[in-house]
Structure formats: structure tokens, C-alpha cells
Amino acid sequence: MPKMTMIEAIQNALDLAMGRDERVIVMGEDVGYFGGVFRCTAGLQKKYGRTRCFDTPISELGIVGAAVGMAAYGMRPCVEIQFADYMYPAYDQIVSEAARLRYRSAGEFTCPLVVRMPTGGGIYGAQTHSQSPEALFTHVAGLKTVIPSNPADAKGLLLSAIEDPDPVIFLEPKRLYNGPFDGHHDRPIVSWKKRDDGEVAEDYYRIPLGQAAIHRSGSALTIVTYGTMVHVAAAAADEAGIDAEIIDLRTLVPLDKPRIMESVRKTGRCIVLHEATFTSGYGAELAALIQKDCFYHLEAPVERVAGWDTPYPHAQEWDYFPGPARVIEAINRVMEA
Incomplete structure (x- = not known):
């Protein structure tokens, strides 16, 4: 199997999901031409066009709100919030709309929405680029919350999240994007591409949500x-x-x-x-x-x-x-x- 970084594994998952299902779209700030602040969406707009992978205004509330409406009417949006710290303006849309849509509509509508967010510190980003807000989501009925620890899991879990009928918060530890850390250093111990746990199957596979x-x-x-x-x-x-x-x-x-x-x-x-x-x-x-x-x-x-x-x-x-x-x-x- 090839060895990938977590960034490459996430990009591969998005590519496979978009290729298999035309309802899957990728949207967020700078995700299109630039390929995302961490390059997780690199090449997707060129391959699938501007209607499938596109940039949005700098408005997290607007990004998630629009995605909730898309999901309710049958699309499968995969939203990128540049940093988990930026999600607070969108929190009401996530909690009051996405998480409750199935219950409020008595099952008439679902919300197959994924909100991807880099989480945690390690890049000297200070307070507004380093928070770990997972507990704010695990408290909310109707949301699923995922945090992978390696590239292979990131790919399989993301594919499961995209196919899930309900909203999934997908938190990506930014210290792991290019390799694992030992907690003392500001650089990876070694690249994922030099470790056995950097091996990621190229074909499509899913890891079920809820399995440790x-x-x-x-x-x-x-x-x-x-x-x-x-x-x-x-x-x-x-x-x-x-x-x-x-x-x-x-x-x-x-x-x-x-x-x-x-x-x-x-x-x-x-x-x-x-x-x-x-x-x-x-x-x-x-x-x-x-x-x-x-x-x-x-x-x-x-x-x-x-x-x-x-x-x-x-x-x-x-x-x-x-x-x-x-x-x-x-x-x-x-x-x-």
C-alpha cells in the first residue's frame, strides 16, 4: 500500500467520495483554487469543477447555514472550516438546525452534512488557531463527533462520515497532518511516509463510526x-x-x-x-x-x-x-x- 500523510489521505477520501456520488460537494474558505489552508482539497476544483468544489465568503454562519439547506434537499455537502476556532459564528446553525433537523421534522428531513475542522495546537497559532472544542459538540444530541489519529483512519472515517445520513463533526488534529508527535517537539517525530501506520489503501473503504x-x-x-x-x-x-x-x-x-x-x-x-x-x-x-x-x-x-x-x-x-x-x-x- 502507498504511504500518505493525513492531508493526502483526507484529500484522497474527498476525491473518492466526489467521484462516486455527484451529490457530494466541497465548500469553504479557500478550498477551491487554492486547495485549502492545509491543502486538503488540492486539485478537487480542477477535477470536478467550480460547482462541486468552490470557495465561499468569509462567513462561517453562512457556510454552514447554506450547507444545512443543501443537505436537507438531498445533497451531501462536506464543509471545511479553516480552524476549529472559527466555528463559533456557525455554532447556532450546527446545534439549532443541523443537529435537530431529523427530530424537528419527524424524520421527514435528514442532514447528511460533514463539517471538517483542523483542531488543537502545535503550529504556534495562539488562541484563535489552537483550540480543542470537541466537548462542545459531544454534548449536543444529534451530532456525531470524529477525531482520527492516523492517515488510514482519517480516510476510512471520513468516507463513513460523508455517507452518514446525519451531521458529523470531523476534527482533524493539525499536529498530525504531516506526521505524529511525541508531545515535546514542534516537529513530527518522523513523516507518516516513513512509518507503517502511514500506509493507506488507495481504493475505497470505510471505517464504521462508533468503533474504537x-x-x-x-x-x-x-x-x-x-x-x-x-x-x-x-x-x-x-x-x-x-x-x-x-x-x-x-x-x-x-x-x-x-x-x-x-x-x-x-x-x-x-x-x-x-x-x-x-x-x-x-x-x-x-x-x-x-x-x-x-x-x-x-x-x-x-x-x-x-x-x-x-x-x-x-x-x-x-x-x-x-x-x-x-x-x-x-x-x-x-x-x-
């Missing part, structure tokens, strides 16, 4: 995580010399609860890890579910490792990110309990 993956099997403890933090968890486990089982959620909603609970019941210890702010982060929901369903199997309290409860700190960006050192501290607490 076991990134690494282990028996000492479970680390539940997603996106960039999958690679941070692996680096921490290696450095600590611990036989950790790492669960890559891939889809936050719907959540693969059985796979999580099976792992925690096996190991008896659990760490929940994410980049977003600690308080009210998605990890709080995970910890509560694990505590409830695995209480009699736990040998220690569930630990959470996350970002600081502060506005995104540009000057201390790489201290803000949970890195291997902070994960190892949590590993030590869990194992010593």
Missing part, C-alpha cells in the same frame, strides 16, 4: 485517548516501560463503550488523556462512565490528564500540551495506588 481501536494491547493499565494524544500515550508507555493498553476512540459520539469497559475490567487501572482543557473536557464523561461501569474492577481511581484550565497560552504552548512526562506522573500514581 486498540492502538496497543497491554495488561497493566488502560489509557483511553484520541487524536494526537494517542501518540503521546504510546511515547509515555515506552518511556515508563509499562505494559499499557492504549484505546484510540476514533469516534467520541457514538462511543464504543464495550471496548473501553472490556479493557478497564481486564487491567483494573485507567488513565483518560486529552489535549483540551481539563474542566468539563470530554475526559470527564469518560471517567464518569468508567467509574460507574467498572467500579468493582478498579484497583485505583481513574486519572485524568489534560490541558490547563486557562485561555490557550501561546507563550507556553508546549507546556500546555500533556506530554509524556505528565502522563508518566499519572501512570506512577495509578500503579502505586
Whole structure:
């Protein structure tokens, strides 16, 4: 199989989806001639024309609002918001219109809409280009939320999202666009094209939404995580010399609860890890579910490792990110309990 970056895998998925179904359109700021700020839509306008891949005004509310109407009448728009931080003007359209359309219409209308957004920090983009807002979407009934951790998953999950009959928020960790990180450095550890997990099948395939993956099997403890933090968890486990089982959620909603609970019941210890702010982060929901369903199997309290409860700190960006050192501290607490 060829090796791709996550950017290339996403572009490949969009290309395949547009080629298979003329209802699929790509729209957003600079996605056409320029190919998107991160080049995920490069070449699509040239191949499919300006009616299938086109630039929009700088109005996130207008972009998503128009896409909701298109989706309601049978099209399958795949919207790009340049950065997740820019989605706030469109939040009302996502929550009040897209997420509720099926329920409000008693099933007469659905909203097969995908909203793609680069998420997280790592490019020195400061507060308005670095946020991790996944918890704002997982709280909303009617939305599905996806965060891939590698190119192959990004492609398969995006194809599933585009074919889903309901709205999907597709968050792309920008630190992973060109390669995985270990949480300490501002450059990839190595290009995806030099790693086995950069292998991506060229043909069409889907990864079902709602299925987590076991990134690494282990028996000492479970680390539940997603996106960039999958690679941070692996680096921490290696450095600590611990036989950790790492669960890559891939889809936050719907959540693969059985796979999580099976792992925690096996190991008896659990760490929940994410980049977003600690308080009210998605990890709080995970910890509560694990505590409830695995209480009699736990040998220690569930630990959470996350970002600081502060506005995104540009000057201390790489201290803000949970890195291997902070994960190892949590590993030590869990194992010593």
C-alpha cells in the first residue's frame, strides 16, 4: 500500500467520495483554487469543477447555514472550516438546525452534512488557531463527533462520515497532518511516509463510526485517548516501560463503550488523556462512565490528564500540551495506588 500523510489521505477520501456520488460537494474558505489552508482539497476544483468544489465568503454562519439547506434537499455537502476556532459564528446553525433537523421534522428531513475542522495546537497559532472544542459538540444530541489519529483512519472515517445520513463533526488534529508527535517537539517525530501506520489503501473503504481501536494491547493499565494524544500515550508507555493498553476512540459520539469497559475490567487501572482543557473536557464523561461501569474492577481511581484550565497560552504552548512526562506522573500514581 502507498504511504500518505493525513492531508493526502483526507484529500484522497474527498476525491473518492466526489467521484462516486455527484451529490457530494466541497465548500469553504479557500478550498477551491487554492486547495485549502492545509491543502486538503488540492486539485478537487480542477477535477470536478467550480460547482462541486468552490470557495465561499468569509462567513462561517453562512457556510454552514447554506450547507444545512443543501443537505436537507438531498445533497451531501462536506464543509471545511479553516480552524476549529472559527466555528463559533456557525455554532447556532450546527446545534439549532443541523443537529435537530431529523427530530424537528419527524424524520421527514435528514442532514447528511460533514463539517471538517483542523483542531488543537502545535503550529504556534495562539488562541484563535489552537483550540480543542470537541466537548462542545459531544454534548449536543444529534451530532456525531470524529477525531482520527492516523492517515488510514482519517480516510476510512471520513468516507463513513460523508455517507452518514446525519451531521458529523470531523476534527482533524493539525499536529498530525504531516506526521505524529511525541508531545515535546514542534516537529513530527518522523513523516507518516516513513512509518507503517502511514500506509493507506488507495481504493475505497470505510471505517464504521462508533468503533474504537486498540492502538496497543497491554495488561497493566488502560489509557483511553484520541487524536494526537494517542501518540503521546504510546511515547509515555515506552518511556515508563509499562505494559499499557492504549484505546484510540476514533469516534467520541457514538462511543464504543464495550471496548473501553472490556479493557478497564481486564487491567483494573485507567488513565483518560486529552489535549483540551481539563474542566468539563470530554475526559470527564469518560471517567464518569468508567467509574460507574467498572467500579468493582478498579484497583485505583481513574486519572485524568489534560490541558490547563486557562485561555490557550501561546507563550507556553508546549507546556500546555500533556506530554509524556505528565502522563508518566499519572501512570506512577495509578500503579502505586
